[in-house]
Amino acid sequence: MDNQHSVARLRAWLMAIRPQTLPAGASPVIVGVGLAIHDGVFAVGPAVAALLGALFLQIGSNFTNDYYDAIRGADTEDREGFQRVTQSGLISPKRVQGAIYVSFSLAALVGIYLVYIGGVPIIAVGLLSILAGFAYTGGPYPFGYHGLGDLFVFIFFGLVAVTGTYYVQAVSTVATVGPIPISIPAGTVPVAAVVASLPAAALSTNILVVNNIRDLETDRETGKRTLAVKIGYQWSRIEYTALLALSYLVPLVFAVCWQSVFPLTPLLTTPLAWRLWMTIREETTGEALNPALERTGKLLLAFSFLFAFGLATPSLI
Numbered sequence: 163m164d165n166q167h168s169v170a171r172l173r174a175w176l177m178a179i180r181p182q183t184l185p186a187g188a189s190p191v192i193v194g195v196g197l198a199i200h201d202g203v204f205a206v207g208p209a210v211a212a213l214l215g216a217l218f219l220q221i222g223s224n225f226t227n228d229y230y231d232a233i234r235g236a237d238t239e240d241r242e243g244f245q246r247v248t249q250s251g252l253i254s255p256k257r258v259q260g261a262i263y264v265s266f267s268l269a270a271l272v273g274i275y276l277v278y279i280g281g282v283p284i285i286a287v288g289l290l291s292i293l294a295g296f297a298y299t300g301g302p303y304p305f306g307y308h309g310l311g312d313l314f315v316f317i318f319f320g321l322v323a324v325t326g327t328y329y330v331q332a333v334s335t336v337a338t339v340g341p342i343p344i345s346i347p348a349g350t351v352p353v354a355a356v357v358a359s360l361p362a363a364a365l366s367t368n369i370l371v372v373n374n375i376r377d378l379e380t381d382r383e384t385g386k387r388t389l390a391v392k393i394g395y396q397w398s399r400i401e402y403t404a405l406l407a408l409s410y411l412v413p414l415v416f417a418v419c420w421q422s423v424f425p426l427t428p429l430l431t432t433p434l435a436w437r438l439w440m441t442i443r444e445e446t447t448g449e450a451l452n453p454a455l456e457r458t459g460k461l462l463l464a465f466s467f468l469f470a471f472g473l474a475t476p477s478l479i
Contacts, residue, residue, distance in 0.1 A: 171253075174252040178225060178228055178287075181182070183369065184457060187220030187221075188216065188463065188466075189466035190466070191213045193473070194355070196471065196472070198444065198475045203328075208327075211279075216387035218320075219265075219267035225258055226299055228260050231246065235384055238375060262296070284330065311370055315367045321379055324358055361466070375399070376446070378391055378394075406439060414424045425473060438458055
């Protein structure tokens with residue numbers, strides 16, 4: 163019985179971590195590494211630390227969402243999404259709350275090393291990322307309950323994550339910059355890093371779009387005013403389509419600017435994107451959209467690996 167109880171408890175914690183969402187944490191780092199390799203500023207230590215920090219932030223955000231959606235009554239028995247451990251009673255609210263603090267503390271611990279490398283800019287980015295992860299569903303004005311969740315994901319799991327990953331590698335290779343720099347040294351956040359961040363930002367946001375389309379009716383009933391609740395099914399599907407289009411436009415921009423076919427490698431994921439789009443434009447049930455949510459995460463990860471490969475390869479051949 164003890165072994166069965168331990169296995170059940172482990173499964174509950176894995177459910178709370180929500181592994182299907184972790185590509186949103188890892189993918190921006192992968193893209194940032196690919197561009198850093200192309201520009202000759204790749205650094206193993208900062209890259210690994212950026213990955214760990216991003217994953218801890220993602221896990222902490224997942225615990226926060228699980229806890230506060232249950233406390234605020236947004237998670238009900240009618241919810242069609244993946245089972246939530248706080249609402250279902252699999253893990254006590256107190257333990258989930260403790261896991262929130264542990265996850266964000268681990269992210270902050272990794273951040274100490276990144277602050278040594280990246281200085282004051284990383285302090286600002288790190289604190290804002292932790293605050294945003296908590297404020298998504300927690301605090302007096304939760305972003306996710308006021309239609310701002312999509313913007314939060316686009317910024318922090320795309321723009322900030324990719325450019326931040328590139329920055330900590332680039333700044334570590336600048337010989338004239340000592341530990342804990344006060345400002346951002348020239349050339350450590352190029353325009354290319356910002357542009358390269360857009361597919362990760364868009365596809366990470368699309369994970370949330372699928373989630374919110376699936377939960378639109380129950381969110382409306384419980385007073386959770388996600389962007390999908392505010393704009394409805396049709397405009398949410400248009401949002402998903404526009405973000406997909408943005409993702410596939412960026413490799414074309416790099417291919418033209420670099421006069422290279424290698425940045426086009428993410429186009430190999432187009433069949434998966436097409437199948438997902440066909441599902442999103444027609445379905446609203448959890449039975450159809452739960453697999454679509456997982457596949458959107460897989461699309462993000464596959465796209466990011468291929469994009470990183472396409473960015474890095476021209477400098478390696």
